[in-house]
Structures are given as C-alpha cells and as structure tokens.
Amino acid sequence: MNKNIYIFSGLGADERAFSHLDFSSYNVHFIKWIPVEKDDSLERYAMRLLSQIEGTKPVLIGLSFGGIMAIEVAKQIEAGKVIIISSAKNKNEIPFYYRFIGKLNLHKLIPSRIFLKSNRIINYIFGITSTSDQQLFKQILLDTNPLFLKWAIDKIIKWKNTYLLSNLYHIHGENDKILPYYFINANYAVKDGGHLMIISKHKEVWETLRLQLENSN
Numbered sequence: 001m002n003k004n005i006y007i008f009s010g011l012g013a014d015e016r017a018f019s020h021l022d023f024s025s026y027n028v029h030f031i032k033w034i035p036v037e038k039d040d041s042l043e044r045y046a047m048r049l050l051s052q053i054e055g056t057k058p059v060l061i062g063l064s065f066g067g068i069m070a071i072e073v074a075k076q077i078e079a080g081k082v083i084i085i086s087s088a089k090n091k092n093e094i095p096f097y098y099r100f101i102g103k104l105n106l107h108k109l110i111p112s113r114i115f116l117k118s119n120r121i122i123n124y125i126f127g128i129t130s131t132s133d134q135q136l137f138k139q140i141l142l143d144t145n146p147l148f149l150k151w152a153i154d155k156i157i158k159w160k161n162t163y164l165l166s167n168l169y170h171i172h173g174e175n176d177k178i179l180p181y182y183f184i185n186a187n188y189a190v191k192d193g194g195h196l197m198i199i200s201k202h203k204e205v206w207e208t209l210r211l212q213l214e215n216s217n
Helices: 042-052 065-074 096-104 112-116 120-126 131-142 146-157 202-214
Strands: 004-008 027-030 059-063 081-085 168-173 188-190
Parallel strands (some): 168 188
C-alpha cells in the first residue's frame, strides 16, 4: 500500500516502542522530535513539525504524548485518519489530579531524572513485565532528552484542547496507570493493557491498528 503514515512516538519513548508492529505494507515515517524553543506551545511545536509531513490526507498515529501531538497537527492539516494509542483526546481525559498539579506548578519541583531511570516502580507504572521488554524500555529511557521531557510534561497537564476530531480512533488499555481508563472514552479497549501495551500487548494492538489502517481514507 502507498498510504503515507506518520507516527508520533511517546514521551519517554521513540520508534523502538513500535518495533513489534509490522508496518512493512505501508509507507511509514517516524516523526522526529525537534529541539524545543523558548516560546513553544503545543500548537506552535506542532506547526514546526509540519515540515516533516508530505502528501495529502496522511494517516497520523500517536502513542501517549505522541497522540496529543498528532491531534494538534491534525488541527492544522487535513488528515485521512488519526489513531491514538494510550493517549488522551482532550483536556477532560487528562486526570483532574494532573491538572491540579499543573495549576500549582508542583510538577516543576520534581527532577525529570526520576522518570528516566528504569526500576520496578517505573516498570509497574508503565505496565512492563517481561525481562526483554524491560531491557528495551530501559534503553529508551536512557536515550530520552530530559529537557524535552520536562517541557512535554508541563504541556500535557496544562493542555486546553476541547476540540474532538471526527476522524479519530482511540485505542486504550483498561489497566493504564498513567492515563487511567476511568477517564477515557476509547473506541477499543485492551483488557489488562498498560500504558506501554504497544510493547506488552503488541499482537492485539497491531490487529486493531491494522484494521483501522485498512479502513482509512
């Protein structure tokens, strides 16, 4: 298939998080996170990413923070379809306690390095169980830019979006501890799926994702 697919990786993740998925039949491009500029809002940052996207009505896929960025990009261009995984569609799907922390700027008191060390607690929160998956996740965390992480966390918990895209499909795990399913109105729920179910539950995620790609414009 000649369908152009652009993938936005998650916060604290990169294209390696998609390594278990078979995109061989598609024309896939992984969006590269670019350095953050001083005055970057989510909208401005999304606009700066547009130079990486070519063609008409591309399919946008976003994981976690990448889902938020895919939505912000889709508000600026005409996308064929937007598929988000382990993410949020609008500010109401961001847990109220994150938004409360954002209002008080309490998150700025937490060193970003705390989130970049693989350990039992972090693995549990992200739903990573097998030894091989833990090793992959550990390497991804080690390669994460702490400045970008700090900026992105601030933007996520202060996200103001209320616009709902009509061509959006949401895949979410019922056991997501980062963005609990309780707050989410998903199109497809993965039983026992954690935040990084794209690794731990990749077979079910891929089957659902593949069907959506086949039915996209």
